[in-house]
Amino acid sequence: MRYALDGLLITAGVNLVANNNYFFASRLGANDYQLSLVQFLPQIVNFIILIPGGLLIDSLFNKRRMVRIMLFITAIMYAIMGLLPFFIDKPLTQFIGLISVSTGILMLHNISWLSYFTEVVPARTRNHVLTLRTQMSVFVGMLIPLVAGAVLTLTNSENIKIIIHQCFFFISVLLLVLTSHNFRKLTAVNPAEPKKISLSEIKNAGRSLIKNKPFLLFTGIALFFYMTWHLDWTLYFIGQQQYLKMNEFLIMLATVGATATQFLTMRFWSKMNERFGVVFPVTFGIIGLGFCPVAMMVSLSLPLSISPYVFLTLHFIANFCFATISLNFFQCLLQVLGKEYLSLSISIYTCLICLSNAIMPVAGVALYKALGNDLNGLRLTFLIIFVLRLIAALFWFLRWRFAPKPTENTD
Helix, strand or coil: CHHHHHHHHHHHHHHHHHCCHHHHHHHCCCCHHHHHHHHHHHHHHHHHHHHHHHHHHHCCCCHHHHHHHHHHHHHHHHHHHHHHHHHCCCCHHHHHHHHHHHHHHHHHHHHHHHHHHHHHCCHHHHHHHHHHHHHHHHHHHHHHHHHHHHHHCCCCCHHHHHHHHHHHHHHHHHHHHHHHHHHCCCCCCCCCCCCCCCHHHHHHHHHHHHCCHHHHHHHHHHHHHHHHHHCCHHHHHHHHHHHCCCCHHHHHHHHHHHHHHHHHHHHHHHHHHHHHCCCCCHHHHHHHHHHHHHHHHHHHCCCCCCHHHHHHHHHHHHCCCCHHHHHHHHHHHHHCCCCCCHHHHHHHHHHHHHHHHHHHHHHHHHHHHHCCCCHHHHHHHHHHHHHHHHHHHHHHHHHHHHCCCCCCCCC
């Protein structure tokens, strides 16, 4: 239950900020290129710190302390971001810089959390614990955007909306402090042996991963999927705001609809995991995400009077299988990793995903501009993304069908 409460608090605290980054940056004067930097620069910071961070975490005897320290540092940075508009007239540059660094700190928190999770929860109960935690996270992830969007649409004043964003930062600070307080009560029952940081240990870790063919295959296919997924992250916001003319509430409602679908289907996919394992159901998740670009393409081809509502409906349906992504990918990763060098292995994997998350949204905007920087160009870009995601689903299915079945680590 502690892990479920942890999921609720951390999701509320982070989502209240992260779901509104584009809006806040827009109100601080960001153009399309600067909006892509809101996604790009944080991932570059992640890429730089992840491997050193993984080495540090593997060397720690008490990973719980690392989790809590990262939460407190993030809370401090959120407080500073909330105070920026009081002291600087146009703090866009400072905001992008701080959000980039705070995202890196949160990534170190996530790696510490994932590593500590394996020390607290035995392998045989992980699917159950992750299902409960993910359900709580998804529930609050559904509630936060709805409330935030409704509050932001109460006024047309941009100055007041900036003040509302500042309040979001301060509320997040409180939630992160509560998260840290809750997490201190989780105790490791199977702590990993700390690894000494040295050049020889780094070489040993590298050799171990290079020889781990299941890990390399999983990482390659997962990375290709993430690249196809990250490609339209900024484009979605552009499509919703500039072409579908959706306001904050409708954009948040799209997030809520997708999250509600995950919440309602979580138990179904958890049972699918118990019956078929955690690998095969992900195929459906990737195919489902493939239809998100279709939802945008169809909506962009309809009259503006109905297109936002058609988009909301189709987006809701396309996310029916998304729970497999949030619930299964971490479990799939654990299947191909040994207990030795666990944090570093997770860091290297996450480092590659962060690099994709940095480059691909910018690449998506560049592709859209190269194809005309207009409505037709946007539709064609989403068509390309749709095809790429179907290819990613095929790769994942072929891995499940023909690759040797992994044996999950047990404690």
